Amino acid sequence: METTAIEWIVIVLVSAVKMGTPILFGTLGGVISERAGVINLGMEGLMLIGALTSFVVKLYTGSTILAVSAAAFVAGAATFLHALVCISMRASQIASGLALTMFGTGVSGLLGDSLTGKTVAPLMDIKLPILSSIPLIGKIFFMQDALVYFSYISVAVIWYLLFYTRIGLNIRSMGEAPEVCDSIGLSVMKYRYAAVIIGGMMVGIGGAYFPMVLTSFWVDNLTAGRGWIAVALVIFAFWHPGKAMFGAYLFGAAISLQLRLQLIDIKISPYFLAMFPFILTIIALIIATIRNNKKKIAVMPASLGEAFFRGEKH
Amino acid sequence: MKVFRLHLLLIVAVILAFTGTTVFGKDIKDLKAAFIYVGPIGDGGWTYSHDLGRKHLEKLGVTTSYIESVPETDSIRVIRNFARQNYDIIFTTSFGYIDSTLTVASEFPEAVFMHCSGFKTAENVGTYFGRIYQAKFLTGIVAGYMTKSNIIGVIGSHPIPEIIRHINAFTLGVRSVNPDAKVKVIWVNAWFDPSKEGAAADSLMDDGADIVSITTDSAAALKAAEKRGKYAIGNDSDMTLYAPSAHLASAVLNWGVYYEYIAKQVAAGTWKTSKDWWGIESGITDIVGFGDMVTADIREKVNKKKEEIIAEKYFVFQGPFNKQDGSPAVKEGEKLTDDQIWSIDYFVEGVVGSLPKS
Amino acid sequence: MIHIFFEKRLYSSGFIRIAITICAIIFALLAGGVFLYTIGVNPFSAYSNVCSQIFTNKWGIEDLLLKMSPLMLTGISVALAAKMRLWNIGADGQFYMGACAATWVALTFGGSGNSLMLLPLMFLAGVTAGALWIFIPAFFKAHFNVNDIITTLLMNYIAISLVDYFLFGSWRDPNSLNFPITALFPPAAALPMIKNINLHIGFLIGIFIILLIYFFLEKSRFGIYVNIVGNNPNAAQYSGVNKKRLIILIMMISGAIAGLAGVIELTGVHHRLQQNISLGYGYTGIIVTWLSRAHPLGVIFNAFFMAFIFVGGEIMQMSAGIPVAMIYLFQGIILFSVLGSDVFAEYKLKIKKTA
Structure with a gap:
């Protein structure tokens, strides 16, 4: 069975999209949260919570829509803890995020204990009419499953919301200058809570992608560190949903290539392939920061990581 | 030993x-x-x-x-x-x-x-x-009979002797009944990463494999095979429940x-x-959980081989067989010692895939 | 409508802080107790069992101090940077690189004659590697204000892949069936033990480094600069401090300490390089720093506290058969509770009714 080079690349990219989608949801969640000034290092824990919730709901109801909604809801509820501790109670966002990862790993491991050997039906791919007949692009992007399509919509909606609406401007301002927002009468608390929890819900959906599409079952620690990759990709994406998409697929391609290069006997160390995206991110961040320093525009949310309390100077 | x-x-x-x-x-x-x-x-x-x-x-x-x-x-x-x-x-x-x-x-x-x-x-x-490699050998026989494309995929975690031994035993099993079949290996380079194992199974099936066997722990590859209507072989525990329509058998401990x-x-x-x-x-290791598609004839042949192994009339690593590059590994009438089996660091003939140089 | 808000305390004493932390721990123990009760374990006997096993025999204490040793060092590493309002999220990566460089020394020179020099060389290599691993983030932070949280975090991922590359490549021990572990180091590469206790001297090194940093920050002229820059970045330029150089220097010291933690763990406990040589010690160090408000002496106490949570969790697993997931859950709850409580040390909760 001979495949041409182009066919081979298409196959790699199809699987890059699949492997990249859970990371994309996670990264989008991180983008929303961090745009409002709150870092979430708890993504790995949230993904596990989302994955387990969706699996259990699908197992008992058979409905993917219910399963994914439940994953979003429960992950959002868990993120509330993070929001409470680091927005209201002013604790370190970084320490609180680490606590959230421990909590999520623990709670999912404990409650998922009895599910060994159970499976759900995987989500099947749907060919989109017209779009799927575009050469190359059609096969890569438009012969995927419903959750992948949902991720496209999410990227578009979040992009639009963040950059073309009043609400988006307000959210971004929370991450840049919360004092100013407060002085013009916007509630920093409300916006930050909303952004962090919605972000957490997206991460939960990313977790749901594992049992819904990639594995069809639950095991302890199912996400195997993808949440941490999403944490890094938020930066890679420069807090932008469009670039998040590119980053997530790049990472998906790195996984896919690690596997498929072995079959055509091209030897690249998998460990270098694994570290490549991170080296690229650091270089990109440095270049962008230097360039933007000259133009005097911020490359990242200026108040990222800082708690805000009314009437206090930092 | x-x-x-x-x-x-x-x-x-x-x-x-x-x-x-x-x-x-x-x-x-x-x-x-x-x-x-x-x-x-x-x-x-x-x-x-x-x-x-x-x-x-x-x-x-x-x-x-x-x-x-x-x-x-x-x-x-x-x-x-x-x-x-x-x-x-x-x-x-x-x-x-x-x-x-x-x-x-x-x-x-x-x-x-x-x-x-x-x-x-x-x-x-x-x-x-x-000696789960004995059960691996028997699952190889099943795969050798069941494959139509004569390409069988194996997913490896990391290239350590234990995994290499299991892949070799499996391949010897395959080739003992189907000398034309090839066993393709993909390393996921992780001890545990279910979604990556699923992607590895997809890569192998894209490359023509119609049966996927695993040396990893999770059933992700079995689910991937089931989704495409292909077959798969489980590892360590009986994985029938995960993918009943794809599960040929499992080698268990x-x-x-x-x-x-x-x-x-x-x-x-x-x-x-x-x-x-x-x-x-x-009884510490065995082949279990035959799927319905595995005919009584094949099961009987597998059981017969199992009896021969138990009676010490047949050894998995008995000659003659070659190394991956075609050079002889063991001559007719000889077999590998336990120490040699334990520390095996080469693939046998029929395996397609590479090992890192040591 | 009811408004709930925080009002800053006029003064916040150490006493209030300690009292509140204790309340938070009690709250967490109660909350965790509810979870234990739901899986059929009597929380009171589980807790008393943990305390009796740790504090009534020599072993429990030894275990605790052993686990505490790396946490003190990663904690003080992160805390030193935090004094300058710098974030070293990369202590884990520096830990790995410290262990990695020391391993290179041991594998290269371990077989040759001069065994007296081996251990010092390993320490030198590890400390240097830790400092160098943070150099890129430090340099670009100082000169171009490239975000340090992010660059140091990303360096962790690279460090772990790099260690994997060596472990699965040329460093594999042929005598260990090519398993991804290096050969055991020669005895000359082992850290001496403290007399009569089953504990390596890394524990004492940790205490010493923390005291050193404490006096450096409190008593030296240099430490005063650090405090000036940390408290008010803008004031620094009037005091004649070269802020850029100070940032690079402090971050590299921070990296060096994390690298030192790696060497100590390697030479004191494992005597060979393998995967997971840091069990998230760099990240736990961040928690230690936050809980101690970057105060060096607080680092000792909180490293002890974190070690207690880990060792206590193990004892619960061992004696009551509680699954490991329960332990993670427990640790998450305790952390949330202690982190959340901190606010009450500086603020009062006020409830007001408004029309």
């Missing part, structure tokens, strides 16, 4: 039956056994299979305790803590515990330490493993029989250090 065979087992069992365990030492119910696991019990594979063994001991009345998800780098404290609490036997169930087990054992000469999949022993440290044997030895005071490598005749 000293190996216990069935008859030896029987003799021991008979002696025990006549003398009664309480005459020599304590009753098995007075024993305390500890287990140290490298992964969570919920991994559905390696640790799960050991925990089934622990539960078997519990049923016999042995007091057991365990700690799961103990990283190799933290194992010395955990093993020591069990030893301090006067556990009679401590089972350390990952290769990476090798030196921490020996270190703690030297500090606590009274306790018995059993290290799984290792090779270093001491006066109070024994090692043990099951039943630690319970071995743990019971060791517990009785320790209770009777007759335990001596050894390197135990039990085979399919003891």
